[in-house]
Each structure stands twice: as C-alpha cells, then as structure tokens.
Amino acid sequence: MNAAAVPEASHPASELASGPASSKKGQILAWASWDWGSAAFNAIMTTFVFTVYLTSSAFGGEDAASAALGAALAVAGLAIALLAPVTGQRSDAGGRRKLWLGVNTAATAVLTALCFFVFPQPGFLLLGVCLIALANIFFEFAGVNYNAMLAQISTPKNIGKVSGFGWGMGYLGGIVALLLVLQLFVQPSFEWFGASTEESLNIRLVAIFSALWFFIFALPVLFAVPEVSVKKDSASLGFIASYKLLLRRIAAIYRTSPHTIYFLLSSAIFRDGLAAVFTFGGVIAAGTFGFELKEVIFFAIFGNVVAAVGAIIGGFLDDKIGPKAVIVLSLVGLLIAGTFILVLGNGNYVFFGTSWPAANTFWIFGLLLCLFVGPAQSSSRAFLARLAPDGESGELFGLYATTGRAVSFLAPTLFTLCITIAAPIVEEGGAQRWGILGIMVVLLAGLLVILPVKPPSKTQIAVVPDH
Template sequence: MCAVTLAGQAPARRRVISWALWDWGSSAFNAIILTFVFTVYLTKAVAPDPDSGSADLGVGLTIAGVCVALLAPVTGQRSDAGGRRKLLLGVHSAIVVLSMAGLFFVRDEPSYLLLGIVLVTVGSVFSEFASVNYNAMLVQVSTKENVGKVSGFGWSMGYFGGLIALTVVLFAFVQPDVGLFGVTSAGGLNIRIVALFCAVWFAVFAIPLFLAVPEAPASGDKLRHNFFASYVVLGKRIGRMWRSERQTLWFLAASAVYRDGLAAIFTFGGVVAAGTFGFSSTEVVVFAIAANLVAGLGALAGGRLDDSVGPKKVIVASLIALVVLGVALVVLPGKATFWVCGLALTAFVGPAQSASRTFLARIVEPEREGEAFGLYATTGRAVSFLGPLAFSGFIGLFGSQRAGMAGIVLVLLAGLAVVLPVRAPEGVR
C-alpha cells in the first residue's frame, strides 16, 4: 500500500523546500564533523598518536552503530504512535547541534580526546535518530505522483549543503594561517571554530522545517506500553510483516547490502584516488568537491526518473551502471580514467540512495513510516561491515588497492542480485 501522502492535497512548494533545507543543514555534521575535518583533528592533533586516536574513535563510532541498530526501530515506532514525529526530530536535531557546539571546547591536547569522542558519538547516534523521523516525513511533503522528485531534491540538497559548508570552512578557517575573525591554529582554534560554525549552520537551516511542516497525526496504535515493551510490539509487527508483507522485509535486507556498497564508494574514494591513481592531497579535495556536485545533480535527475519509471528500475539501473564503472576503475590505469569513471560513478550513487527511500515510502503501511525507516536504519547498520571488510579483505588477499575496489564492486553486485527478486505491491512500479 502506498503511504504517500498524509495530506489530501499536494503539499505547497514552501513545505518541500523547508523539509529539504533540514538535509542541507544536517550535512555539515556528516561532511565536516564525521568525514573531512573534525575527526581528522581528533586523531591527528588531539590524540597522542594517529593510530591510537583512530582506534579510540572507531570504538566510539562502533558504540554509536550498536545504539542505532538497537534503538532506531522502537524510537520510530513510538514517534508514529504518539504523533510526535516533528517533536522528536526537533529534540534529536537539538542534541546534534549541542554536541557540535560542545566540540569547540576540545583543545589539541590528549586530555580532551575522551570528550571529543563522546560528543562525536552522541552526535552520530542522534543524527541517525533524527534521520529516521526526517525520512518518515517524506510522506508528508510529497504525493504519489512526485515522491521521487521530492526525495531526489532532498538528497541533492544534502550533497550541495555539505559541499558549500565544506568549501566555506576550508577557505575561511582551515587553510589560511590567519582565518576569518583572526582565527589561528593555536590550541586547535581554527578547527574548534569549525564545530561552532557547523552547529549554527545546522540550527539555522533546520528551522524552516519546524515552521512549515505540520506534526504527523498519531497512528491507531496508542502508547499503552513502556519503552522496553515496545520491543515486544516490534517483534510481533515483524512477525506480521513476515506473513503478509514479506517483500518489505526482503527489500530492507537487500537495500542494506547495496547501501553499504554505496557508502564504501565515498568512504574509500579518496584513499583509492591517492594510493592507486597518484592524486595529490589537493587533487583529492578537488575531486571530492566535484564528486559531491555530480552526486547532487544525479540525485535530482534520478528523482524525476523515479516518478516516471518507478524506484526499483532506478535502483537496478543505477547498480548496473555502478558495477560496470567500478570494473572499469579496477582494470583501467591513469588519472584520466579515475576522473571520468569516478565522477560518472558518483552520478549514480544519489539516484540509488534516493530511490531506496522512495521505494520504502511507497510500500510501507500508512502511519508506520517511523517504524519502517527505523528498521531501514537498523538493517543498514547490521551489515555496515560489508564494504570495509570487502575492501580491506581483497587488499589483504591480492596485495593491491585495485583488488580492494573489486571487493566493493562485489558488494554492489551482491546487492543487485538480492534486490532483483523484490516485487513491489500492486500499484507501485
């Protein structure tokens, strides 16, 4: 059954833009705090040495992953039942903002490492919780006819927002000897001020959603049980899905596999560019900027195609293209190859991500969107080891990063194989 839309008429464009601006703002946490800037600062400048710092950070993020896997479905379920989707999105977003602001106090001394890792871990957990309710809101800001376009627009805003925020912090604070407002690197101030910038960035761009998008009504399941009893309810719900909505469960499992392959593309792209294709640090940054731009444009185009041909066809076509381009990167040498095939490859990541979200939004039962996207987060976390394991395992077996790329291609191929049998319910392409 298609859950789109809760409203009886097409949502106003202002509501769609306000919803997507949340993704624009939240991307600062993923792009700057988790990926390119602050975690690098933690492991290289705050920790006694990069190896121990990376290990400690890995422990923190592992704890975050376990928390998300265990708690996301129940959190989403209870937001559905209580009609508190927007409220919980606001609470979780505020915790992420506060955790980023707190990182300002993490100086470049080993005694601050624990504080930094705790704040990054907390931010990571609540960023995922917020995303569960944000994704569930897709049905409130779209119709059956335009859900693909709206989802693609949201994904593209995430890419573009992260790109703009990263560019600002690099040229305003990170690169210059004396940055904006006279900021220098003394005491790690140039990086700590970036955390404050990210907190303000997210807070400002999240506000329109809370002003323009109404709260979702409560589902028919009233909250008559405590938090722990919610797991019993969830278990019964999964049992019913196994009996009557098995295709939804199969899609959750299948998408988890290929989504981990998609994540691995960005996780290891810079490593491969430098190690296999001889990119300098500057070239890696330029490629990262170009890749995010292309991925955002791809998400926009893929969203429109989603509404025309259906999300599954977009997913399958994107995965086939990713496998073909990945094989080309494995067998062909030269920087030009990486620029052409690498950027072409990123163009298909956004459509696959966006179409996965719309496929679930189209098939989930009405008023169970939070629960469904909670399970979406949990299944993704459950197999989040696949991409890194395939990459590192193939390098260990064959002794080259090219072999590692082949490992990621195999994860994508496995995801394609398991998603092909998924059948959409009647009325969903």
C-alpha cells in the same frame, strides 16, 4: 486490518494520500533545507575535517586515536540498531514525529558545538570520540523522523522527485559548507581570529560553524510541516511493550509482505557499498592514482555536484519507471564504472597515439560512480516511503536504519580483505586498487538480492493493532 494491494498510481494506504497540503512547494523546500543543513555534520564533522583532526598525532598517535574513534562509533552503531525502530514507532504513535525531529536535531547541534572544547591533547581524546559518537546517535534518530516525513510532504506522483531533490540539496549543502570551512578556517583567505592555529582554534571553531549551520537550516521544516496525528491509545505503550509490538509487526510484515523484508535486507547491503564509494574514494584517489590533497578536495567537490545532479535526475526517473528500476540501473552503472577503474587503474595507456594517464581514468569513471550513487540512495528512500502504512513511516525507517547498521561492516571488511590478498601478488603499491573489487562485490550482492524483490505497487503490509 490489512493495507490492500493497489495499482502503482495509488499505492498502499499511507501518508502519501495526505491531501492538498502534501504538494505545497514551501513544505518541500523546508523539508529539503534540513538535508542541506545536515550535510555540515556529515561532510565536515564525520568525514573530511573534525574526525581527521581527532585522529591526528596530537591525540596520542594516529593508530590509537583511530582505534578509539572506531570503537566509539561501533558502540553508537549498536545503540542505533537497537533503538531506532522503537523510537520511530513511538514518535509515530504519539503524534510527535516533528517534535522528536526537533529534539534530536537540537541534541546533535549541541553535541557538535561542544566539540569546540576538544583541545589538541591526548587527554581530550575520550571527550572527542564520545561527543562524536553521541552526536551520531541523535543524528540517526533525527534521520528516522526526517525520512518518515517524506510521505507527508509528497504524493504518489512526485515522491521520487521530492526524495531526489532532498538528496541533491544535501550534496550541494555539503559543497557550500566545505568551501566556507576551507576559506574561513582550514586554509583562510584572509586574517581573522578564527584563522589562528594556536591550540587548533581554527579547527575547533569548525565545530561551532557546523552546529549553527545544521541548526539554522533545520528550523524551516519544524515550522512548515504539520505534526502527525496521535494514534489512539498507542502513546500509552511502555518501552518494553513497544519492543513486543515491534516484533509482532515485523512478523506480520514477513507474513503479508515478505518482499518488504527482502528490500530492507538488499538495501542494507547496497547502501553499505554506496557509503564505501565516498568513504574510500579519496583514499583510492590519493593512494592509487597519486592525487595530491588539493586534487582530492577538488574531486570531492565535483563528485558531490555530480551526485546531486544524479539524485535529481534519478528522482524524475523514479516517478516515471519506479524506484526499483532506478536502483537496479544505478547499481549496474556503478559496477560498470568500478570495473573500468579497476582494469585501467594500473598504469598509463596510449589510445590512438594519445597518452591516457591513469588519473584521467579516475576523473571520468570516478565521477560516473558519483553520478549513480545519488539515484540509488534517493530511490531507496522513496521505495520504502511508498510501502509504509498510514502512521507507521517512522517505525519502518527505524528498521531501515537498523538493517543498514547491521551490515555496515561488509564493505570495509571486503575492501581490506582484497587489499590483503592482493599485496603479496601484485607489484608494490598496486594492492590498494584491488580494494575496489571488495566494494564491487558488495554492490553486486545488493543487486542480486534486490532483483527478485517486488516493486511497491505489488506489495502490501499488514497494519497490526497496537493492543
């Protein structure tokens, strides 16, 4: 049978029409608590603290350690790309979405805690990169089920707001967790055993802190949100049969709703650009604009606050003007802010007799970048949740993860390529700024691809029988 096209007020037949329970504030708070907790893994373990420790000279040299980490994460990315859609599909079909969210979250927390045993010696490098890579796999699998729950706890009228609230909680949770880690472990404000730097005890204890933070704040959603119902006869599908069903469903989606496929492709491109804004933001702040480490940390904190505010505001706009409009406006805003950083980032200027340091340019327009990142991420998730047929959100968000992984090389490659091309042309030390152009190219490509995509109210997805 087919999910018929319907007006935006009601959307395709999906879990959004899930009755009064979907609007309960308690479920939304419990769901967003997972986002708050997961920020410890994203911000602390994979971005600012533990991977920095893992790629330090203590593990046999920064270059070799970085290459090992990159290779492990590449393998993890391949595993996620291959397995995410089927794991989402099977959790949908078997009525075990919440169960697998809990299992994958617990696995991520355990693997994170085991990073405590990664001592600062070259012989522990393999253990460290393997633990981080495995944790990434389980974290992404948990994210598929978590994102699929958005349709369960929201309605067509508030789905954008709920998605934005979740992203905002994630950003704010990352700030609080980072501040605690800085005060307790990295730059402790008082003496205690966890402040000891002997054998990097303080950094290894960060892994225990992150695991507990994630696990504790993930618990509410497992109690507050009900499990999805079992799809008749679907749970009996074998693993190979699940892939065959997946291929049939992708073909059916392309036949009946090609714009869903176009959205998956366009969102994969611009989400890679969004990720690069945070990935390379600190690098550009330090290398191009001369920020000290303390200033980079302060900027990261302010940037996360602004991104959280942007995500929440974008969520309200999403419900008013639709997710596609929010995404397009956000991408345009990102391109404008990036252009100012690129053009004004090559020196100090004088405006109306007043000196304008280049650092001010980054503070203003860098924070504007953060403001637009949140709404684009939030509305991208809400866009897909509006499209998912009843009981198939997990599978669709699995495809969302797969397409994202498939193009995750774009922004880093273009960032590096632009710097390489600029190096022999510009003055020494000025090439890094041109890496911004590579990120902007990716964002522009995502914008151009999403422009012809029809919004959720004008799409329909075929529901393919399991047998």
